[in-house]
Amino acid sequence: MADPADESAALRIEGLSKSYRVGHLRPRRKPALHDLSLSVPRGEVFGYLGPNGSGKTTTLKVLMGLAFADAGAAWLLGRPLRDPRCRERVGYLPENPYLYDYLTPAEYLDYVGRLFGMAKAARVSRARELLERVGLAPVARTPMRRFSKGMLQRMGLAQALMNSPELVFLDEPMSGLDPIGRRMVREIILDLRGKGSTVVFSTHILSDAETLCDRVALLRAGRLVAVGRLDEILQIDVSHMEVLVSRLDPERAAKLPGDPRRRRAMGERWVLQVSESELGALVGAVEEAGGRILSVQPVRQSLEDFFFQEMASTEGASWVAD
């Protein structure tokens, strides 16, 4: 078991299991998390990935004290979950947050600040700063019942940061946001890391995870499939080359060396995939056929490739809802 006094890890989970009771006439337990163990060092941006129903939201709910684990333990900033003080320096954005719609953003943040025991002046100044940061300053005095989904998501993010947290959990933070909002969230996450905070976020948008995360964990049917740095998880070697070609008619393209299934037409252009060893022969054959090479790119395995590869083996697995 981990030492509760060990504050070197922002988040430590040991053997966490969680099941839900389902069915009324014949109630039974449906597993949602199974023997989950992981550790997130301070100052890291950690991506928590997995398909719907893999247990991401359940994990966050257990960590936030909303649901209770069947077994295992967890520590936030070195404090066990049962210690209410463990949440003093923690921020949490739930998935699709519902905030009191009869309040204005300024009122809601003031309320949140009071729960953290912040003084009036600090509450006002922090609320102003955050509303400016998430782009809601112009509607600071507008009741939230008039807000769009994206505005509520921005507001949810602001309330999660009210106490200047050292550890932030964001459940699908990009949900409902337009491209400007997504960029804003990315910038906020990077800002938090720059200030030494730890960010744990779940997302379906793998490109965001790939851009932002120091490390990721991949969850499938409540079990941890992989955890580590992206360069540890993904194949960093070039898997194949992608050649973009123009001025090539289908008849000539059919005669090129290599697997015909790895060629696709894009209008008047062709995308040809070959192994590194076949590249020289292919380039020669294209030029001989009168084609023009527009670009040659080495292709590495992306997080998305890895995700789908791992998920492909889950056929028949029974998942419970997040």
Place this chain on the structure above:
Amino acid sequence: MGSGLNRVLAVASNTFRETVRERVLYNLVFFAIIMTLSGLLLGQLSIRQDEKIIKDVGLAAMDLFGTLIAIFVGVGLVSKEIDKRSLFPLLAKPVSRDEFLLGKFAGLAFTLLVNVAVMAAGLYLTLLATHQSADPALLKAVYGILLGLALTVALALLFSVFTSAALASVCTVSVVVAGRFSDVVQNMREVAPGAPQWLIQGLYYAVPNFRNFDLKDRVVYGDPVTRGDLVWITAYAAVYMAAVLGVAMAAFRSRELT
């Protein structure tokens, strides 16, 4: 970081703000005023009974509308928050579930205090406007009403933790009605001779006797209400409220929010 009391007060003041912004609340206050005014009209039609009728109608309106607010706002205090998941971001803050529940209770109780105070002021104004005496003993009846309302809020909160707002309303109304007709419960064997005595006694003691808080008739007809009577109903309400809120907190602590 803030103390537990500060967090309870933060939840309470937000609950008060929420109830004040509920239009239903304004409507109920509006209707209570209408009731008081109708008492005034009725008083003009009677001979020498106008003062009693105004007091009767005013206190009854206060009790009725207060009870409606206590039940129908109270049952939504927790169940609505669970359904809408609005408490998820809040319970992730350093506020315990006990503090949250107590804050909700205190917030609605304070709303009712303000509400009853406004109605009591309306009743006194009506009496003064009709050249009647502003009998201070009326405040004893108002105090009894307030205790009953606070206990009703605690009951609504308890059921609100267990079940949906609709079912919690039915349960709370049932207990409040049974409590207001506790003499009927005690004498149930007269209408249902087969009912076991232990069941009747169990029901009688389990359901709070709301008749204890009803000082309206005694005050209106000039019967004395002693300090001892007030201490007794205060202790009775406190014990029941502590028990009901204790069960509600224990249930809420173990409730999973999914």
